[in-house]
Amino acid sequence: MTQRIETICVQGGYTPGNGEPRQIPIIQSTTFKYDTAEQMAALFNLEASGYFYTRLQNPTNDYVAAKIAQLEGGTAAMLTSSGQAASFFSVFNLAGAGDHIVAVSTIYGGTFNLFAHTLKRMGIETTFIKPTATDEEIASAFRPNTKCVFGETIANPALIVLDIERFAKAAHAHGVPLIVDNTFATPVNCRPFEWGADIIVHSTTKYMDGHGAGVGGCIVDSGKFDWLAHADKFPGLCTPDESYHGLVYAERFGKEGAYITKATAQLMRDFGAIQSPQNAYLLNLGLESLHLRVERHCRNALEVARFLEQHPNVAWVRYPGLASDPYHELACKYLPNGTCGVVSFGVRGGRPAAEAFQRALKVAAIETHVADARTCCLHPASTTHRQMNDEELKACGIAPELVRYSCGIENAADLIADIDQALNAL
Ligand SMILES: *Cc1c(COP(=O)(O)O)cnc(C)c1O
Secondary structure, eight states: OOOOHHHHHHHTTOOOOTTSOSSOOOOOOSBOOOSOHHHHHHHHTTSSOOOSBTTTOOHHHHHHHHHHHHHHTOSEEEEESSHHHHHHHHHHTTOOTTOEEEEETTSOHHHHHIIIIIHHHTTOEEEEEOTTOOHHHHHHTOOTTEEEEEEESBOTTTOOBOOHHHHHHHHHHTTOOEEEEOTTTHHHHOOGGGGTOOEEEEETTTTTTOSSOOOOEEEEEOSOOOGGGGTTTOHHHHSOBGGGTTBOHHHHHHHHHHHHHHIIIIIIHHHOOOOOHHHHHHHHHHHHTHHHHHHHHHHHHHHHHHHHHTOTTEEEEEOTTSTTSTTHHHHHHHOTTOOOSEEEEEETTHHHHHHHHHHHOSSSEEOSOOSOSSOEEEOGGGTTTTTSOHHHHHHTTOOTTEEEEEOOSSOHHHHHHHHHHHHHTO
16 A cells, blocks of 8 residues: 555554564664574675675664655665765766766755765766756766766755756666755655656755754665666676676666665675664654654745845845745746745845854854754855855855755744844844
8 A cells, every 4th residue: 555755754664563662673783693604695695685784784774764765755775874975875886987977066065075076086077067957958968978967856055946857858868867865855845756866865864864863864766777778887787796796786686676785785885884773763753753844844934935035134035935936936846845944045245244144143053954953054155165166156056145044843933033133133
């Protein structure tokens, strides 16, 4: 029986048997015991599924990954130690030295750095394209060695809504998958697989955890991309893995399982960016109320955005839920029930005014964080994005006067009163 999002948030991923714990158990164990060496050998050969060492897989993590897979409508998922690890693995599972990827330029600053600098040092080139690129411009970004396209459902902090269907079509026309970072929308507001995306990544640190308790990430596979149909592009999935006795992932595990199995068997094994079972447990507590919180985050954000829009000390407001927003039309298509809790706006008076406004806030705290139950706020130009030059900042859609305001789940009138006094003090 297919269940709705709210039911999956509460009950997905884990179904206890008779007399078993109702809440998911925290399996706080690095290793697992077997009666014979042959049984363990079958696990090492990927002939049987099971657990042997928590650097690769842990049951607590797998319960939570299964819930997120269900929420997104995917076939397999893995938790990672952070959203950054999820983004890195999602690409590195497909691309290596000498390869190329296409990414939307307005993606999260951390992902931008990962692609523009760190992947480059590993021999993977990225072509950044504007979210508003024409079909011709998108097509011209591809090269014979392109392995994927990467975008963000709602860009953090630029709040640009990705035209998922259009980017998926372009990726598929060039025989590669579309990877979408769905952190800001969450599957409560958008399920990118329904629009053609092939792989989804999350920073679970944000709305999914929701309480600022644990850093984490997740990768979900739609199970729809046909790796074998593009075998020449994806030798890692379609030719024998010598580190697993010549196993071919796409043949053994099919479209549904090959991508996540390879990411677990190779990338978790070698890089070890596993989420701790404790954090997976906390993440699951967050997921149980995700649908309730996201609704309130969005309602508060819309009220705050409407207030900011008419305040004389505000130069501009960006919130895709506002009818005046350039991305409202895309938001109506992909996010009809709400967008996210984050509003960005420009304080009149530029960089110094934005800094003064932030200092005057009393309810909203200054934090390098968003998507928390508690309202927080950040001035990217002087904090998270300070390592970027003006050109890179501009390419990311960030102005010096931009304030990123992340509405929590408090009372909207209290948030507005706080903003009002801080703006009036300028
Ligand atoms: C925070 C964030 C990330 C990185 O996640 P971490 O958990 O901080 O490593 C990636 N993408 C988006 C959209 C984010 O907001």
